[in-house]
Amino acid sequence: MKLILLGAPGAGKGTQAEIISEKYNIPTISTGNIIRAALKNGTEMGLKAKAYIDSGRLVPDDVVIGIIKERLAADDCQNGFILDGFPRTIPQAEALDDMGIAIDAALSIEVSDREIVKRMSGRRVCEKCGASYHIEFKKPSKEGVCDACGGALVIRKDDEPDTVLDRLDIYHKQTEPLKNYYSAQGKLITAQGQQKVEDTTKLVLAALSEI
Numbered sequence: 589m590k591l592i593l594l595g596a597p598g599a600g601k602g603t604q605a606e607i608i609s610e611k612y613n614i615p616t617i618s619t620g621n622i623i624r625a626a627l628k629n630g631t632e633m634g635l636k637a638k639a640y641i642d643s644g645r646l647v648p649d650d651v652v653i654g655i656i657k658e659r660l661a662a663d664d665c666q667n668g669f670i671l672d673g674f675p676r677t678i679p680q681a682e683a684l685d686d687m688g689i690a691i692d693a694a695l696s697i698e699v700s701d702r703e704i705v706k707r708m709s710g711r712r713v714c715e716k717c718g719a720s721y722h723i724e725f726k727k728p729s730k731e732g733v734c735d736a737c738g739g740a741l742v743i744r745k746d747d748e749p750d751t752v753l754d755r756l757d758i759y760h761k762q763t764e765p766l767k768n769y770y771s772a773q774g775k776l777i778t779a780q781g782q783q784k785v786e787d788t789t790k791l792v793l794a795a796l797s798e799i
C-alpha cells in the first residue's frame with residue numbers, strides 16, 4: 589500500500605501512521621521527523637530548515653522534495669509506505685506524480701481547529717527517537733520517559749500556542765487544497781479523527797479497507 593496521510597497539525601497523523609505501519613508492515617516516512625533529526629545532527633539541511641520549523645512555517649518545497657526522492661528510493665519502500673506530512677503543497681504533490689509514484693489513497697484525518705489547539709498543549713515527544721505521547725490521551729508507562737527508547741519526553745518548540753495557530757493557518761491555506769487535488773484523482777478518503785485514539789483507528793482502518 590502506498591498511502592498519503594493528510595490532516596491538520598496534531599490531527600493524529602503520526603499516531604495513526606504508527607498503527608497502520610505495524611498492521612501493513614510498511615514504513616512510515618515523516619518529513620517532520622526527518623527534518624528534526626537533521627536539525628539535531630546539525631547537518632546543512634537541518635540548519636537551513638531550523639528557522640522554518642521553529643516558527644511553524646513550511647520548509648521550501650525543493651528541500652522537502654529532495655528528502656522524499658532520496659527516501660523513497662530505499663529498499664524498504666519497495667512494497668509500500670505511508671507518507672506522513674508529505675505532500676503539503678500542490679507543487680509537492682505534483683513532484684510526487686512526476687516521480688511516477690502511483691499512490692493508492694490519500695487519507696484525510698478530520699479534526700476541528702478547536703480540538704487541535706487543545707491537543708497540542710498536551711503533546712510530549714521523545715527527544716531521542718521522536719515518538720509522540722500525550723499527557724492525558726497517550727501516556728507513557730513512566731512519566732516523562734519514552735516507552736520505546738527510554739529518552740526524555742519534551743515539548744516541541746512549534747507546539748507553543750501562537751505557533752500552533754500559525755501552523756493551522758498555513759494548513760488551511762497551503763495544505764488543505766490537496767484534498768481537492770486527490771479528490772479529482774479519485775484517491776481521497778476521509779476518516780473523522782475527533783474521537784479517542786482507538787475509535788479513530790477503527791474509522792481509519794475501515795476507510796483503508798474500502799481501497
Ligand code: AP5
Binds near residue numbers: 784
Ligand atoms: P510535522 O512533524 O509533520 O508536523 P505536523 O503536520 O504539524 O503534524 P504533527 O506531528 O504536529 O501532528 P500529527 O498529525 O502527526 O499528530 P500526532 O499524532 O503527533 O511537521 C513539522 C514541521 O516540519 C512543519 O511545520 C514544517 O516546518 C516542516 N515540514 C514537515 N513536512 C514538510 C513538508 N512536506 N513541506 C514543508 N515543510 C515541512 O498527535 C498530536 C497529539 O495528539 C499527540 O500528543 C497525540 O498523542 C495526541 N492524539 C493523537 N490522536 C488523538 C486522539 N484521537 N485523541 C486525543 N489525542 C490524540
